[in-house]
Amino acid sequence: MAGLAMPQPDGAVLARRAEIVSALQAIVPGEGVIADDTGMRPYETDALTAYRQMPLIVVLPETVEQVAAVLRYCYDNGVKVVPRGAGTSLSGGALPVADGVLMSMMKFNRILDIDFPNRAVTVQPGVTNLGITRAVEHEGFYYAPDPSSQIACSIGGNIAENSGGVHSLKYGLTTNNVLGLEMVLVTGEVIRLGGKHLDAEGYDLLAMMTGSEGLLGVVTEVTVRILQKPETARAALVGFSATEDAGRCVADIIAAGIIPGGLEMMDKLALEAAEDFVHAGYPREAEALLIVELDGPEAEVDYLLARVEEIARANNSGYLRVSTSEEERMVFWAGRKAAFPAVGRISPDYLCMDGTIPRRELPRVLAGMRALSEKHGLRVANVFHAGDGNLHPLILYDANLPGELEAAEAFGADILRLCVEVGGVLTGEHGVGIEKRDLMPEMFSEDDLRQQQRVKCAFDERQLLNPGKVFPVLHRCAELGRMHVHKGQMPFPDIPRF
Numbered sequence: 010m011a012g013l014a015m016p017q018p019d020g021a022v023l024a025r026r027a028e029i030v031s032a033l034q035a036i037v038p039g040e041g042v043i044a045d046d047t048g049m050r051p052y053e054t055d056a057l058t059a060y061r062q063m064p065l066i067v068v069l070p071e072t073v074e075q076v077a078a079v080l081r082y083c084y085d086n087g088v089k090v091v092p093r094g095a096g097t098s099l100s101g102g103a104l105p106v107a108d109g110v111l112m113s114m115m116k117f118n119r120i121l122d123i124d125f126p127n128r129a130v131t132v133q134p135g136v137t138n139l140g141i142t143r144a145v146e147h148e149g150f151y152y153a154p155d156p157s158s159q160i161a162c163s164i165g166g167n168i169a170e171n172s173g174g175v176h177s178l179k180y181g182l183t184t185n186n187v188l189g190l191e192m193v194l195v196t197g198e199v200i201r202l203g204g205k206h207l208d209a210e211g212y213d214l215l216a217m218m219t220g221s222e223g224l225l226g227v228v229t230e231v232t233v234r235i236l237q238k239p240e241t242a243r244a245a246l247v248g249f250s251a252t253e254d255a256g257r258c259v260a261d262i263i264a265a266g267i268i269p270g271g272l273e274m275m276d277k278l279a280l281e282a283a284e285d286f287v288h289a290g291y292p293r294e295a296e297a298l299l300i301v302e303l304d305g306p307e308a309e310v311d312y313l314l315a316r317v318e319e320i321a322r323a324n325n326s327g328y329l330r331v332s333t334s335e336e337e338r339m340v341f342w343a344g345r346k347a348a349f350p351a352v353g354r355i356s357p358d359y360l361c362m363d364g365t366i367p368r369r370e371l372p373r374v375l376a377g378m379r380a381l382s383e384k385h386g387l388r389v390a391n392v393f394h395a396g397d398g399n400l401h402p403l404i405l406y407d408a409n410l411p412g413e414l415e416a417a418e419a420f421g422a423d424i425l426r427l428c429v430e431v432g433g434v435l436t437g438e439h440g441v442g443i444e445k446r447d448l449m450p451e452m453f454s455e456d457d458l459r460q461q462q463r464v465k466c467a468f469d470e471r472q473l474l475n476p477g478k479v480f481p482v483l484h485r486c487a488e489l490g491r492m493h494v495h496k497g498q499m500p501f502p503d504i505p506r507f
């Protein structure tokens with residue numbers, strides 16, 4: 010794997026493969042265990058396709074009891090486990106390890122309870138994000154966080170990555186819309202966090218689990234809040250001949266006290282690719298395009314659209330078109346939602362980055378990215394949740410050309426460093442995974458990282474769940490709290506550090 014070290018596979022576990030397969034088959038009979046190369050091949054990567062690794066075994070449990078029994082067996086026998094939903098992670102979160110079981114949760118695909126009076130839906134973790142909205146839309150409800158991958162990604166994966174989407178600016182990320190979870194700990198114990206009730210005493214473990222990237226437990230049930238569809242929603246396409254003007258317009262809209270339902274931005278390369286793919290009617294002549302959606306009562310939407318128009322003009326916008334029907338609004342969004350695959354049509358490969366910055370810094374960071382593009386000799390297409398300051402630069406490269414993947418990764422790392430430098434963070438919604446693991450020290454001090462690992466140790470002392478992800482340096486739990494490097498003498502020199 011290019012440039013990324015993963016924990017060394019445990020030879021003793023590899024040698025016991027046949028025995029582990031038999032034990033898992035006894036827990037999950039029938040087709041619940043996949044142990045042949047052809048059957049396991051679809052699981053060797055997620056949407057960060059530059060990295061591949063065949064797992065030791067794939068297991069597909071169907072019941073909570075099976076999840077608990079598999080985890081208990083792995084815990085007792087020192088076998089690693091990588092939980093997996095639909096495999097759309099862009100940070101390599103679901104990348105298998107050679108000496109670990111890959112636990113796919115996609116057979117957990119049932120909607121368990123729809124409770125309109127409490128505005129809550131309880132589902133199994135393998136239900137797709139869009140599947141929740143589909144189940145409640147006949148009553149005028151929907152589930153707000155809407156990643157572009159919503160047709161495929163699972164709600165379990167959304168919890169693990171704290172996913173967001175174009176509507177997160179106004180309605181929040183996954184963490185703001187989850188009410189309760191059931192999860193199985195690595196020891197096989199089953200715990201429940203939160204529920205339909207408001208608030209709970211004690212530590213807010215529910216919030217901690219959201220975004221825990223499969224490192225703390227396996228989610229087996231999810232209760233989410235659903236919202237009533239707004240009375241009106243209209244979207245405006247706003248074109249600019251300078252990207253920096255578009256960035257300033259975003260900051261000015263929010264500064265004016267307007268919180269759009271969605272506020273997205275595409276640069277020229279991205280909008281042209283999307284237009285060629287979807288024919289959404291985007292202005293090709295623009296250097297940057299904003300999609301601004303206002304929702305709520307009709308009179309409020311009309312008023313706010315007029316305000317947005319004024320702000321756009323003040324920022325030198327030369328193009329503004331407001332949707333006049335629901336069909337047209339959906340077409341405006343179709344281009345944005347298809348922007349990643351659209352960029353995939355103009356380049357053999359791309360790396361999708363994910364950093365977040367204070368939105369005032371948009372013009373500076375966009376200019377900085379142009380300079381970095383020249384430095385690394387690679388093109389970058391920008392598609393992002395501008396209102397949240399959550400950037401998704403797509404770095405275009407060709408994996409068949411020697412050195413291009415490494416150049417793309419170096420470019421990506423520079424972009425994320427720039428995000429941190431201007432007061433932002435390494436990830437907005439795609440998680441750390443393996444992709445940003447080695448950049449964590451850019452953002453966090455050693456004390457910060459050790460404290461985060463103490464939380465990991467409280468849940469998974471043997472470090473069996475999703476190893477090699479998120480933390481750049483592996484600390485044995487026993488040493489946390491007392492490691493002190495004296496004159497270069499590292500204690501516990503036998504611990505693998507990767």
Ligand SMILES: Cc1cc2nc3c(=O)[nH]c(=O)nc-3n(C[C@H](O)[C@H](O)[C@H](O)COP(=O)(O)OP(=O)(O)OC[C@H]3O[C@@H](n4cnc5c(N)ncnc54)[C@H](O)[C@@H]3O)c2cc1C
Nearest residue numbers: 094095096097098102156157163165166169172173223228
């Ligand atoms: C084209 C495209 C567009 C995308 N757009 C967006 C976007 O707009 N916004 C956004 O936030 N993301 C986006 N993503 C990223 C991705 O879809 C999300 O991160 C999603 O939440 C991953 O869900 P998944 O089911 O595919 O999880 P996987 O990729 O299978 O796993 C992701 C992580 O979750 C863990 N996990 C999965 N299920 C469980 C479980 N039941 N219990 C515990 N841990 C679990 C895994 O161990 C892994 O760490 C996009 C991806 C693609 C390919």
